[in-house]
Amino acid sequence: MAQILAPTSQWQMRITKSSIPSSPMTGKMWSSLVLKQNKKGAAKSSKFRVFASKYEDYTINRVEGLLNLDLTPYTDKIIAEYIWIGGSGIDVRSKSRTISKPVEHPSELPKWNYDGSSTGQAPGEDSEVILYPQAIFKDPFRGGNNILVICDAYTPQGEPIPTNKRHKAAQVFSNQKVIDEVPWYGIEQEYTLLQSNVKWPLGWPVGGYPGPQGPYYCGAGADKSFGRDISDAHYKACLYAGINISGTNGEVMPGQWEFQVGPSVGIEAGDHIWAARYILERITEQAGVVLTLDPKPIMGDWNGAGCHTNYSTKSMREEGGFEIIKKAILNLSLRHTEHISAYGEGNERRLTGKHETASINQFSWGVANRGASIRVGRDTEKQGKGYLEDRRPASNMDPYTVTALLAETTLLWEPTLEAEALAAQKLALNV
Structure with a gap:
């Protein structure tokens, strides 16, 4: 740093006083000087290049210093x-x-x-x-x-x-029946990191493929985990921001990650997911990596990216809640088409019945079944209360839409008795 602040006598001799600009020099200015000096000889030009590099480093450090400047002692603004x-x-x-x-x-x-x-x-x-x-x-x-x-x-x-999907969601969550049921959400946001120059997953050979899926999920090591620094930076930034982030992990497809937000109540779930997505966009921007929420970024024998949404109401969390969950699942089965249409663009490429998904065309549910539309955990079955997991939403879903639709379908919408009876028979065959 001393050399940068106080140039050597050799450097001072090479540039006359009149040639020193009155304003900070840009990289282009230094390049121009280097080109002129190259005409005079290679030996002299090498010293210009060294100093130019140091000057650019110094400029970057000055910018970083300003970016990190704490304004609090100097202004209330x-x-x-x-x-x-x-x-x-x-x-x-x-x-x-x-x-x-x-x-x-x-x-x-x-x-x-x-x-x-x-x-x-x-x-x-x-x-x-x-x-x-x-x-x-x-x-x-x-x-x-x-x-x-x-x-x-x-x-x-x-x-x-x-x-503006938030406006309608706020209307649903302001309904007194919904308020009384205190709906909880835990959202699992999957995402994929891409190399910026080729838009191919991070860690993958350009134009080629890594080894088959298996060692990458929650894996560690330079040949299994690609982008952990971004995931960790995002985790800490969300905690700092006050986002209710509850965990992260590497996903099944290499270059793919997940973070979880929740449990969050009502409209808060959507606010927190959008804030977390924004922070992730900013971090990948700084890292020179591209973020995609495409539900199936790579076709073939690779997992897609979802946004599984865990959901429970006060009645589901109390004694006898498993029966309330079953009733909610029945309602969800009857509105499967409405939910799918609102669960993200391109979701048909992901919901194929393979790679831990259910078919987009058929509603199903099961205990501990990750190939079902709705999964119920073993603990929920054992305790007779708890939550359900909607595995249908795509990674690019709007969290305001999904959370509000779950509350609307299970708390506000009432099917006809005939439809309810028919759906109950179908669900009994699925289980």
Whole structure:
């Protein structure tokens, strides 16, 4: 560092005072100097290259220092990163604004707007979309009192835009019958890491394949685990942010990982998953790795990526809860088509009946059966109460949609007696 701050006398002799720029030099400026010096001789140019490298390292260190700068001792102002879901329904967007002082609740934050024509959410002639702050998390990237803000989007007239799935979910979770049942969710988010230059899974030979699945699930070692540093960084960042992350693990397909969020109550589950996804996008951005939530990123004899959703209500968790679970499963069987249509794009490539999935066209359930649409754990069966696991949602599902639909189908929707009787007969044959 001393050499960088105080150039050697040899360097000072090579550049005259008039040639020193008044502003910090960029990498292009140094490259220009190197090219000019190359014309004078190789011996001289080598010293230019060494110093240029040191200067660039110094510039990077200065930038890192500013990125890590703690503003708390100097100002009450904070940076709020407003986050929302874009037009595809799966892309996260964000932008920053200064807030005059630290806040503790989303209601203290102002509404904001963005150009919806640039995100596929509004026409160019009427492009303004309004952001409503809904949930706050600590910002693990900026630190201090800075925050991440999960928002949903509305027209200037106050109507939710079509991609605002949170609004409908909030209506379901504000129903008194749902509130009384205190719905718990534990969401298992699987994702795949890709090499940025070829969009091929991390750790895979370019244009080729690793050894068959088997040693990679929860594996350790340079030939089995690819991307652990990203998974660990994400885990810690989520804990710092206040996300209710409960664990992580390497998945069956190499280059694929999973994190779990929960148990979370009601709308909170969706807020936490979206915040965790945003943080993961930012970490992979910094690592130069591509994140994909495609439910079947590699065709063939490889596991797909799901977002298994564990679910229970107060009645399911109490004595006699297993019978309530069975009734919920019956309702889910009758609305299988509605659920599948809302459980993620491309899910038909994943739900084939192979690789620990059920067929997309047939509803099934079973105890400890990972090849069923709904799995019930052995402990739940033994204790007569507990939870169910919906294994149908794809990795790219909207958590607001899935959690609200589970509550709606099992708590608010009532089938006809005839449909209920027929479904009970079918389910009895499946078990």
